[in-house]
Amino acid sequence: MKKNNIVLIGFMGSGKTSNGIALSYKLKKPFLDTDHRIEQLEKCKISELFENRGEAYFRDAETECLKKLLEDTDDSIISVGGGTPLREENRLLLRKLGYVVYLRVRPETVMARLKGDTTRPLLQGEDPEGRIRSLMESRKEAYEDAADIILDMDDYKNREGVNAIVRAVNEYRTKEN
Numbered sequence: 001m002k003k004n005n006i007v008l009i010g011f012m013g014s015g016k017t018s019n020g021i022a023l024s025y026k027l028k029k030p031f032l033d034t035d036h037r038i039e040q041l042e043k044c045k046i047s048e049l050f051e052n053r054g055e056a057y058f059r060d061a062e063t064e065c066l067k068k069l070l071e072d073t074d075d076s077i078i079s080v081g082g083g084t085p086l087r088e089e090n091r092l093l094l095r096k097l098g099y100v101v102y103l104r105v106r107p108e109t110v111m112a113r114l115k116g117d118t119t120r121p122l123l124q125g126e127d128p129e130g131r132i133r134s135l136m137e138s139r140k141e142a143y144e145d146a147a148d149i150i151l152d153m154d155d156y157k158n159r160e161g162v163n164a165i166v167r168a169v170n171e172y173r174t175k176e177n
């Protein structure tokens with residue numbers, strides 16, 4: 001049995017945080033972001049955590065964060081880091097946590113949105129475009145496997161994306177009953 005959260009997954013720059021905040025206003029539910037939680041807990045930025053403790057440490061922190069949310073969070077909007085669905089254990093946790101919505105976007109959308117971004121350690125270095133394309137391709141299956149609902153978000157303007165998420169979750173809930 002699922003908890004009654006809406007969980008947003010998707011690649012970096014797919015709009016998990018911005019849509020999550022907008023959803024939280026629209027539905028009058030709290031908004032939680034796992035990256036933000038980890039930063040608070042570890043008292044440092046994700047980029048520093050990658051640098052000082054390594055990616056594996058961060059991935060363990062993500063799994064711990066999901067377990068904690070499963071214990072103490074319901075009726076909320078949750079956004080998770082772009083790599084969270086990669087672990088099978090996390091995919092199970094995500095599905096228990098609520099209605100998992102995959103915000104799917106094209107690589108071009110991510111490139112336009114994250115141009116010049118310095119906060120994503122996985123996209124720093126020589127060829128961010130190639131990195132985005134190859135990471136996206138390698139993650140496709142995990143995102144699709146974790147998702148209850150898949151939405152193509154590239155062409156939505158303003159609030160259209162949020163409205164599409166609400167509509168899709170309501171339809172999913174209706175079918176489920």
Ligand code: S3P
Pocket residue numbers: 010011012013016035046080081082083084119120121122
């Ligand atoms: C990551 C995505 C980031 C953050 C970390 C790793 C990833 O979150 O968790 O930099 O592996 O895709 P956003 O998806 O919110 O950018």
